[in-house]
Amino acid sequence: MVNLTIDDKQVTAPKSATIYEAAKLNGIKIPILCHDKKLKPFGACRMCLVEVEQMKGRQIPACTTPVTEGMIIRTSTADIVKARKMVLELLLLNHPLDCPVCDKSGDCDLQNLTYEYQVNSNRFTDEKFSHEIDYNNPLIERDMNRCVLCGKCARICDEIVSYGALTFIDRGIETKIGCEFDDGLNCEFCGSCIAVCPVGSLLARPFKHKARFWAMTKHPSVCGYCGTGCNITLGVKDNKVLTTIYDEEQGFHKGQLCVRGRFGYQFISSEKRLTTPLIKKNGRLIESTWDEALELVAGRLKGGNSVAALATPRLTNEELALFKKLLVENVGTKNFDHAAGYAHTALTGGFARSFGTSASSATILDIQKSDLLLVIKTDAYETHPVVGFEINMGVKNNGIKLTILSDKRGKLSKLPDATTIVHRPGSEVAILNAIAKTLLDDKLVTATAATIAGYAELEKALSGFTAEAVAAECGITAAAIKTLAAAYASAEKALIIFPAGQAYSGHNAELATAAANLALLTGKYDREGCGVLCLSEKNNSQGAVDMGFFAQDGGLNGVQILDACAAGTVKTLFIAGENPLISYPDHAKVKAALEAVDFLVVSELFLTETAAMADVVLPVCSYAEKEGTFTSTDRHVQYFKAAIRKNIKIKSDYEVFSNLVTRLGGALPPTPALFFSEIAANTPGYQGLSHVSLRKEGAFAPVATAPKFVAPLAVAPFAPETGKLALVTGSALYHNGTLSEYGEGPMHVCPENYVELSRSDASLYKIAEGDLVTLSSSSGSIKLKAKITPRMPAGVVFSPYHFSAAPINTIWNGSPVTSVTVSK
Amino acid sequence: MNPITPIINGMKITLKHMFMKPVTLQYPTERPKVAKRFRGLHALNVSHDKAKCVACYLCPTVCPAKCITVEAAEDANHDKYASVYEIDMLRCIFCGYCVEACPVDAVKMTEEFELANYNRTDFIYSKERLLVKK
Numbered sequence: 001m002v003n004l005t006i007d008d009k010q011v012t013a014p015k016s017a018t019i020y021e022a023a024k025l026n027g028i029k030i031p032i033l034c035h036d037k038k039l040k041p042f043g044a045c046r047m048c049l050v051e052v053e054q055m056k057g058r059q060i061p062a063c064t065t066p067v068t069e070g071m072i073i074r075t076s077t078a079d080i081v082k083a084r085k086m087v088l089e090l091l092l093l094n095h096p097l098d099c100p101v102c103d104k105s106g107d108c109d110l111q112n113l114t115y116e117y118q119v120n121s122n123r124f125t126d127e128k129f130s131h132e133i134d135y136n137n138p139l140i141e142r143d144m145n146r147c148v149l150c151g152k153c154a155r156i157c158d159e160i161v162s163y164g165a166l167t168f169i170d171r172g173i174e175t176k177i178g179c180e181f182d183d184g185l186n187c188e189f190c191g192s193c194i195a196v197c198p199v200g201s202l203l204a205r206p207f208k209h210k211a212r213f214w215a216m217t218k219h220p221s222v223c224g225y226c227g228t229g230c231n232i233t234l235g236v237k238d239n240k241v242l243t244t245i246y247d248e249e250q251g252f253h254k255g256q257l258c259v260r261g262r263f264g265y266q267f268i269s270s271e272k273r274l275t276t277p278l279i280k281k282n283g284r285l286i287e288s289t290w291d292e293a294l295e296l297v298a299g300r301l302k303g304g305n306s307v308a309a310l311a312t313p314r315l316t317n318e319e320l321a322l323f324k325k326l327l328v329e330n331v332g333t334k335n336f337d338h339a340a341g342y343a344h345t346a347l348t349g350g351f352a353r354s355f356g357t358s359a360s361s362a363t364i365l366d367i368q369k370s371d372l373l374l375v376i377k378t379d380a381y382e383t384h385p386v387v388g389f390e391i392n393m394g395v396k397n398n399g400i401k402l403t404i405l406s407d408k409r410g411k412l413s414k415l416p417d418a419t420t421i422v423h424r425p426g427s428e429v430a431i432l433n434a435i436a437k438t439l440l441d442d443k444l445v446t447a448t449a450a451t452i453a454g455y456a457e458l459e460k461a462l463s464g465f466t467a468e469a470v471a472a473e474c475g476i477t478a479a480a481i482k483t484l485a486a487a488y489a490s491a492e493k494a495l496i497i498f499p500a501g502q503a504y505s506g507h508n509a510e511l512a513t514a515a516a517n518l519a520l521l522t523g524k525y526d527r528e529g530c531g532v533l534c535l536s537e538k539n540n541s542q543g544a545v546d547m548g549f550f551a552q553d554g555g556l557n558g559v560q561i562l563d564a565c566a567a568g569t570v571k572t573l574f575i576a577g578e579n580p581l582i583s584y585p586d587h588a589k590v591k592a593a594l595e596a597v598d599f600l601v602v603s604e605l606f607l608t609e610t611a612a613m614a615d616v617v618l619p620v621c622s623y624a625e626k627e628g629t630f631t632s633t634d635r636h637v638q639y640f641k642a643a644i645r646k647n648i649k650i651k652s653d654y655e656v657f658s659n660l661v662t663r664l665g666g667a668l669p670p671t672p673a674l675f676f677s678e679i680a681a682n683t684p685g686y687q688g689l690s691h692v693s694l695r696k697e698g699a700f701a702p703v704a705t706a707p708k709f710v711a712p713l714a715v716a717p718f719a720p721e722t723g724k725l726a727l728v729t730g731s732a733l734y735h736n737g738t739l740s741e742y743g744e745g746p747m748h749v750c751p752e753n754y755v756e757l758s759r760s761d762a763s764l765y766k767i768a769e770g771d772l773v774t775l776s777s778s779s780g781s782i783k784l785k786a787k788i789t790p791r792m793p794a795g796v797v798f799s800p801y802h803f804s805a806a807p808i809n810t811i812w813n814g815s816p817v818t819s820v821t822v823s824k
Numbered sequence: 825m826n827p828i829t830p831i832i833n834g835m836k837i838t839l840k841h842m843f844m845k846p847v848t849l850q851y852p853t854e855r856p857k858v859a860k861r862f863r864g865l866h867a868l869n870v871s872h873d874k875a876k877c878v879a880c881y882l883c884p885t886v887c888p889a890k891c892i893t894v895e896a897a898e899d900a901n902h903d904k905y906a907s908v909y910e911i912d913m914l915r916c917i918f919c920g921y922c923v924e925a926c927p928v929d930a931v932k933m934t935e936e937f938e939l940a941n942y943n944r945t946d947f948i949y950s951k952e953r954l955l956v957k958k
Contacts, residue, residue, distance in 0.1 A: 212885070
């Protein structure tokens with residue numbers, strides 16, 4: 001810490017702080033246009049000029065000057081104010097004064113400063129710019145006439161998003177922010193540039209002209225898409241969510257969001273939302289009343305073991321716990337599960353046996369503190385983009401070594417010095433085991449590893465996994481495995497990251513234990529910057545596991561429930577928010593099961609394909625209309641309040657379950673807040689948490705580890721068939737689950753399913769970009785648009801699973817890799 | 825005091841008024857002269873066959889009676905215009921703040937004061953009714 005004087009006030013600041021940061025820390029406001037908390041200092045706008053006595057009273061930029069001991073700083077002398085006014089005059093010289101039609105008005109730094117410094121006239125004259133406005137993409141509008149050249153958009157796109165879509169082009173007075181070849185913007189549309197733009201140069205098109213900034217109320221909430229647990233601020237007007245608002249103080253990610261978080265909010269106030277309960281009569285869903293629908297459901301739930309339930313991990317912790325309570329205590333069944341029954345097994349099967357807790361042993365905050373990251377599948381960026389930003393920043397700013405084991409290349413592969421080991425699809429577990437074997441053979445294990453239970457068994461079970469044997473099977477070199485093992489062992493801190501989800505059936509308990517074994521062998525767990533981080537798919541996937549909402553104690557799991565429906569042993573199926581018809585493997589099987597089951601109840605926001613098959617459809621709330629807690633993938637428990645009032649005709653899932661509990665003869669459950677305190681007391685790591693204590697910024701539920709080695713199973717690797725391609729499924733960057741189909745933003749840029757294939761396969765099958773190709777597997781065939789990308793290795797094709805119009809599960813039966821034939 | 829004097833004084837005033845122009849107007853046959861700056865019914869100014877309004881929302885923001893409803897939209901040239909511009913005359917207090925706030929001289933107040941109507945809904949003036957007639 002250093003001591004300094006700012007405006008006659010004695011203050012202290014960290015040694016690494018700039019004058020601007022030191023002033024901000026001590027509540028002194030210095031005006032600035034080109035600064036953002038997350039970005040490196042730039043010094044473009046010259047608004048933050050201050051006088052430092054030791055520097056002979058010269059005016060120096062506060063944002064790029066580090067503090068030194070004893071500095072005496074003045075932030076607003078008459079001379080400084082004069083200089084700032086001049087800066088504003090010069091900026092306003094070319095800035096079009098179209099505030100009435102500019103959506104930034106009210107939230108515009110330039111407007112606010114002009115008002116604050118009362119710049120009412122201009123001594124200079126010049127023409128305004130007449131740059132062409134970029135309307136080329138559906139999400140981001142670029143009006144370079146309004147630009148003040150602070151460079152924040154270009155810097156955030158480079159430093160954090162690592163896409164590099166924007167940069168300064170041309171020189172002098174003609175300088176502007178442009179894209180490659182001065183063309184239209186075509187990027188991954190995370191909208192970070194919009195968030196940081198101090199003026200109205202970059203605007204969100206879905207929100208264009210919807211409301212003025214001052215007319216909206218701002219409600220902090222937690223994003224309802226992936227498991228990262230990003231904090232968002234919803235802009236609400238007339239009880240409608242109109243946009244997301246940037247707040248650089250929010251969350252670990254400091255307001256940074258991805259495309260679906262920023263642009264995918266439209267599902268909340270969508271016209272397509274269900275508003276009345278529907279009951280199937282004579283084969284048609286007819287509008288009904290809550291009383292009739294719930295009475296009917298309650299009657300059918302009195303079936304004990306013949307009742308089963310599937311819930312989406314998008315429900316709150318309170319709802320999942322209450323649903324479980326309803327099923328176990330009032331209905332009397334153990335048949336309930338989430339996420340197709342396998343997407344959570346890395347946690348419930350893998351980490352549970354290796355670490356003794358069904359949770360990751362690292363947090364997202366560990367990423368930047370690590371020395372080496374081992375990412376399994378480049379898809380980690382697509383499934384969890386904001387975690388991807390952390391990796392970007394770690395690699396670019398902290399020099400973290402990044403190694404990726406993947407069946408295809410991806411955006412993470414493009415990071416500086418990133419090593420991507422592209423292996424045959426489906427062989428990640430074997431490679432991890434080969435690394436473990438190499439660690440043992442080359443004596444790279446820590447001394448304490450041998451004291452952990454199961455060491456001897458592991459050593460024995462790994463005998464078949466020599467680097468040479470595995471490398472030959474997996475299409476990589478033994479040297480790559482050995483180098484990776486040595487790098488992993490020698491790094492001071494190392495973190496393994498892998499995504500999990502319904503499209504990643506190979507990322508199961510086996511993968512989790514194989515990764516955990518590496519961490520245990522080298523002692524890289526239970527320390528800062530170390531461990532294994534499983535990126536679970538949905539916003540409350542970890543919460544669903546923590547609440548115990550998965551098959552255990554002999555209950556049927558997700559897949560078995562559907563089998564039992566088809567066999568007739570399950571007569572009533574309650575689906576809360578899941579859309580198995582699209583997102584579970586094997587479309588035909590799921591359809592047959594849902595048709596066969598006697599009574600199907602679906603509680604949903606929309607009339608999804610699954611809901612359309614139901615006997616009773618219950619309209620429920622989205623996260624923006626209820627309160628509760630979500631647990632992010634790294635066990636960060638966060639509380640959120642309702643941002644809008646719910647439609648009076650719909651109920652939250654919590655109200656539905658409460659009502660059913662009383663109808664089945666149970667006592668009326670307490671409010672969500674009281675119920676959460678109750679469940680927190682009985683959930684490991686949650687002790688002491690309550691809605692009130694989580695209100696400010698949430699809390700990490702600690703993960704207690706009880707390490708144990710788990711011997712791997714010998715699994716026959718996927719053998720590519722001649723004349724066929726290997727299909728791997730996954731998530732697209734723009735989507736998460738099937739909910740994002742109802743978010744308009746993601747659908748603007750990624751509206752339909754596609755298949756990605758390599759250039760060599762494309763030329764082999766004479767497929768051009770955008771061609772409609774037919775993919776056939778043993779379970780069916782599907783027509784998809786072809787996308788030819790250099791990232792796919794020959795013989796491998798990729799397709800995401802989110803789309804109801806062309807669901808990939810018509811040809812995918814849940815195996816990690818599927819052999820498919822491709823024809824035009 | 826002489827009891828007759830007040831009566832005479834009173835009669836003087838009465839007689840004086842008998843020869844003065846009456847204050848009362850025989851409305852509707854006689855029309856009042858409305859001052860130029862009278863704040864009557866609103867009108868939306870037109871320029872180049874289009875309403876000048878750019879839907880900046882300053883008038884609904886400043887309106888103390890909250891009687892103005894504006895909805896903005898984007899036209900074919902990506903310009904902002906008011907797809908909805910409604911004033912609820914039952915709520916309007918004719919303060920004229922909307923005219924004062926308007927940055928583009930799109931809204932004015934006319935000399936029109938005869939706003940009586942038969943239905944409540946007729947008091948909600950839509951954009952079409954507010955546009956300046958040629």
